[in-house]
Amino acid sequence: MEDRIYEKYFRQHRLPHIWCPGCGNGIVMKAIVEAVEKQKLNRDNTVIVSGIGCSSRASGYMDFDTLHTAHGRAIPFATGIKLANPKLNVIVITGDGDCTAIGGNHFIHGARRNVDLTVVLFNNSIYGMTGGQASPMTPVHKKATTAPYGSVDRPFDACHLAEAAGAAYVARSTAFHVQHLTDMIAGGIARDGFSFIEAVVQCPTAYGRKNKMADPAQMMMWMRDNAVMKAAWDKLPTDKRDEKFPIGVFYQHEFTEYGKAYNEVIEMAQGGKK
Amino acid sequence: MKAEIFLKSERCKGCGICVAFCPKKVLAIDALGRCSIVNPDECIACGQCELRCPDYAIFVDKKKVAK
Numbered sequence: 001m002e003d004r005i006y007e008k009y010f011r012q013h014r015l016p017h018i019w020c021p022g023c024g025n026g027i028v029m030k031a032i033v034e035a036v037e038k039q040k041l042n043r044d045n046t047v048i049v050s051g052i053g054c055s056s057r058a059s060g061y062m063d064f065d066t067l068h069t070a071h072g073r074a075i076p077f078a079t080g081i082k083l084a085n086p087k088l089n090v091i092v093i094t095g096d097g098d099c100t101a102i103g104g105n106h107f108i109h110g111a112r113r114n115v116d117l118t119v120v121l122f123n124n125s126i127y128g129m130t131g132g133q134a135s136p137m138t139p140v141h142k143k144a145t146t147a148p149y150g151s152v153d154r155p156f157d158a159c160h161l162a163e164a165a166g167a168a169y170v171a172r173s174t175a176f177h178v179q180h181l182t183d184m185i186a187g188g189i190a191r192d193g194f195s196f197i198e199a200v201v202q203c204p205t206a207y208g209r210k211n212k213m214a215d216p217a218q219m220m221m222w223m224r225d226n227a228v229m230k231a232a233w234d235k236l237p238t239d240k241r242d243e244k245f246p247i248g249v250f251y252q253h254e255f256t257e258y259g260k261a262y263n264e265v266i267e268m269a270q271g272g273k274k
Numbered sequence: 275m276k277a278e279i280f281l282k283s284e285r286c287k288g289c290g291i292c293v294a295f296c297p298k299k300v301l302a303i304d305a306l307g308r309c310s311i312v313n314p315d316e317c318i319a320c321g322q323c324e325l326r327c328p329d330y331a332i333f334v335d336k337k338k339v340a341k
Contacts, residue, residue: 001280002335015285016329022289026328178325204289217294220326 009033009043011063018057020128022216024175024201028122029058031178031199032091035185046089049078051103054129054203055095055122072103075110078117079258086259089189092119096137097127100156104136111165111194115258118188118195121158124203132206143210158198163251168193170251174200176223177247187249193257200227200245277319278335279311285331292323292332301332 010033019025036046048064050056052071059066069077078090099107099121110117126144127133134144134151137158141150163170169191173181181199188195202208202219213219228236230248279300288307300317304310309332319336 001278001333004333007330010330016287016331019328021287022291023328026330027326030330175328176326215294216289216328217291220291221294 005037006030006033009036009063010061014061017061019054020203020205022202022204022219023054023128024124024199024203024216024220025055025058025122027175027178028055028120028181028199028201029061031181032058032093032120032185033062034182035189036091038182038186039189041089041189045087046091047078047081048091048093049074049081050093051095051098053095053098053127054124055093055201056098058093058122072098072101072106074098075103075106075117075119079110079113079115082115082117083259083262086116090117091189092117094119094121096121096123096125096158097135100136100158100161108161108165111162111167111196113258114166114168114194114255116192116194118185118191119197120185120188121196121198122201123158123198124201124207125155126203126207128203128206132210138207142207144207145210159196159250162194162196166194166255167196167251168253168255169195169197169249171196171249172198172200172245172247174220174223174227174247175202176220177227180247184249191252193255200247276337277317278337279314279317280333280335281309281311282331282333283308285329287329287331289328291326291328295322295326297322 046064048059048066050059051074059068074092074094078092082090125138132145134147137155138151159170171184173184184197188197204216208214226244227247228244230246233246286308293301298316300313302312321334323332324334
């Protein structure tokens with residue numbers, strides 16, 4: 001067998017991973033390391049930071065300098081790392097509950113500050129690890145253990161949220177579109193500023209079983225059939241959008257990166273009168 | 275046979291994603307609930323199984339044609 005490049009980025013003695021059979025997190029984790037390879041990042045200069053939840057277990061399997069932090073607080077930890085040593089490439093792995101509920105404020109303020117981070121949100125639409133409670137990204141009418149008759153709360157669109165909060169790069173892809181997802185993440189790494197990538201993943205165990213999609217392959221086929229590329233989505237009439245959702249790069253903008261703005265302040269403060 | 279398929283069965287959890295996405299029905303879930311190769315000759319080395327395997331348990335190499 002030929003050696004696989006992605007295999008060298010995993011801590012081999014930690015595999016197989018803890019995720020359920022069919023969980024999409026493994027696919028996204030591979031996409032992240034392939035994006036790292038694509039961007040030719042030096043492994044010694046790359047840090048993976050994660051919060052708490054199913055998704056955040058990924059940091060334990062990735063052979064970089066990794067940090068598994070407090071619930072919802074991955075972005076503040078990552079901000080500290082980046083400001084302490086701006087040479088590092090910092091990638092944040094978070095989940096839908098971790099990022100938009102527990103860490104909701106950290107997320108919007110991270111985007112507002114525009115620190116050069118790449119945030120990958122694994123959106124499985126549920127709190128998987130704690131037993132399938134509805135998260136802020138559970139779609140309306142979908143069932144969860146805390147919403148046995150279907151969720152009534154309207155979900156966040158994390159991409160809109162990131163864009164409105166001031167992120168420099170906003171994209172979405174799915175676990176089905178592996179190469180596309182890799183490209184989206186690679187684009188986020190390349191961007192100097194707060195990059196946000198939402199990866200839609202299947203959770204057959206907690207979400208699928210409650211919502212008549214217990215087969216992981218069936219969930220991936222749902223992604224295949226319902227994800228629409230951004231260009232096609234813009235032309236799609238509103239009545240045909242239905243359960244469909246857009247994927248691709250939604251937003252890109254150059255803002256002053258936080259570290260650079262901060263260095264200007266340091267220079268000003270140390271420079272004396274001019 | 276156009277390809278060589280390798281399985282790391284100790285990693286396989288039998289989720290069936292590879293079986294569902296294989297266009298040539300090369301793979302099946304065996305009695306132990308793990309992926310197995312049932313039709314190796316049909317494989318066209320498309321790599322769909324390796325691409326989407328969440329457990330990194332299957333690898334497909336295209337056979338190099340001898341010149």
